[in-house]
Amino acid sequence: MKTVMAYVGIILGCMLIFFGIFFRLEAMTDVALRRAMILFFILTMTEIITFFSLIGVPLMTHQLTRLFYRFHREEGRNFSFSLSIPDKYLKKGETSWKRRWRSIGISSTAASLILINCLAGYIGSLYFDEIFKTNRNIEIIAHRAGGDLAAENSLEGLKKAIKAGASRSEIDVQRTKDGYYIIHHDTTFKRLTGIKRSSDQMTLSETQGLKIHDLFQKDRADQPVETLDAFIQQAKGNIGLLIELKGHTADTKMADDVISKIRKYKMEKEAVILSLDYKMIQYIEKTNPDIQTGFLYFFSFGNDKMLTGDYLIMEEAQATDENIEYVHEAGKKVIVWTVNTEDSMSTYLDSDVDGIITDHLRLAKEQQKAKEKRTDFERILDYIRFSYFLIKSPKIKIRSHLQNGSFQKFYFKNKE
Known part of the structure; x- marks a missing residue:
């Protein structure tokens, strides 16, 4: 339950941060910069919310499974099953350099997404009126x-x-x-x-x-x-x-x-x-x-x-x-x-x-x-x-x- 609540809290927190930043961005006087920043934050927050939405289902499944086993243990019923997994897929320990490279990979992915979002925001600001048009001639x-x-x-x-x-x-x-x-x-x-x-x-x-x-x-x-x-x-x-x-x-x-x-x-x-x-x-x-x-x-x-x-x-x-x-x-x-x-x-x-x-x-x-x-x-x-x-x-x-x-x-x- 704590994990589920944390998950919901992260989503709501992201939304609050987004709207807080949005209201500040709308007050900016530099039109091009304001539009670029708005597009950047919309893309970034969409990715964050999508990420947590995707991992939300397996997290909740995990929690429900744990509750299922705990309930049956308390009732005196034990379940046991075995999976045949090849040794090559079993995690036998992780060296420090593997952990370091994994951290670098995650950081690089996050940095790449931020860079892409910045670029998308900049390009979007250049063509903002063409994309998000207001047709006054209808x-x-x-x-x-x-x-x-x-x-x-x-x-x-x-x-x-x-x-x-x-x-x-x-x-x-x-x-x-x-x-x-x-x-x-x-x-x-x-x-x-x-x-x-x-x-x-x-x-x-x-x-x-x-x-x-x-x-x-x-x-x-x-x-x-x-x-x-x-x-x-x-x-x-x-x-x-x-x-x-x-x-x-x-x-x-x-x-x-x-x-x-x-x-x-x-x-x-x-x-x-x-x-x-x-x-x-x-x-x-x-x-x-x-x-x-x-x-x-x-x-x-x-x-x-x-x-x-x-x-x-x-x-x-x-x-x-x-x-x-x-x-x-x-x-x-x-x-x-x-x-x-x-x-x-x-x-x-x-x-x-x-x-x-x-x-x-x-x-x-x-x-x-x-x-x-x-x-x-x-x-x-x-x-x-x-x-x-x-x-x-x-x-x-x-x-x-x-x-x-x-x-x-x-x-x-x-x-x-």
Whole structure:
């Protein structure tokens, strides 16, 4: 028991020493030296704790074995067994020079580890910002106009997203029975208005008589269904737009009409057209190569030669370091959706993605600001946590889905 307690005491003592040294290091004014020392002590303490963790099991096994034999001796039961061990493995005594060389070997090993840790700390301090990066250029994008700031896909939501400092707003466009374009996500209006009719079953006048219920905060006022023109006019000069061509009215006519409106309001640099249909992205890139496009997908896509468009909008399960790097190598930008938990926000705000789409805009902005104020030690811990998040999250490798250099056909579910 004393050995076990000593073992636990050593571990706790090491941790106390570590945190005591850490708080002193954080107060150092020399940035490079502080970072090198923090990395050195993290490596050293990790090695010490690992060492005692490894020898802890055999030590406790030894103690339990001794207790086992003592208990049975006290009960009057004796155990005896013999092991056949070759003489060459039996320790027959140790000369002083052997003990001296063993001590030298242990000391040399410890000194080598300290030297390696010093070197690693120094190199780590030189590339600290590259390894433990704080990406201040990640765009925070409001989901369905304003996320939880107002009723989804409402003009009020867009206005609040602008006020909250969103980089862009993602909206969904559908066509009415009489050929107008409105902002709406679902197949029908039932979930948001109670009316089970689709956009192409109603005229513009009929849709403008509907009221969108605020499902995020039910005591807020209902909002009217608005046109794409109203959204573009509000966004012009204030916020970027990700315009998804939505539903079964999403065809080449819709693409042409939306592009005409983008050109009409001179929003070419501020608007990106999104689609789940890869052929639609190919069509836009072929007919209007200057218009920014984004392919939104759940599962997979073809090789880099087949990748047309400017953005890849991927779900969290696909947003691994490897996939992000692969997309960037193809000259595309990566946006992750829908990033709604604090853990996910923290993870992707530390990653190499170009933007995140979220329902919780204010929370994401707060996390982004907090990350800019982190200490060096907090940045290291976030890096470790981010690496663990990627290890435990589902991995879908883009390269594993490439077959014969051609685009694969697959099916999507429509999230409503």
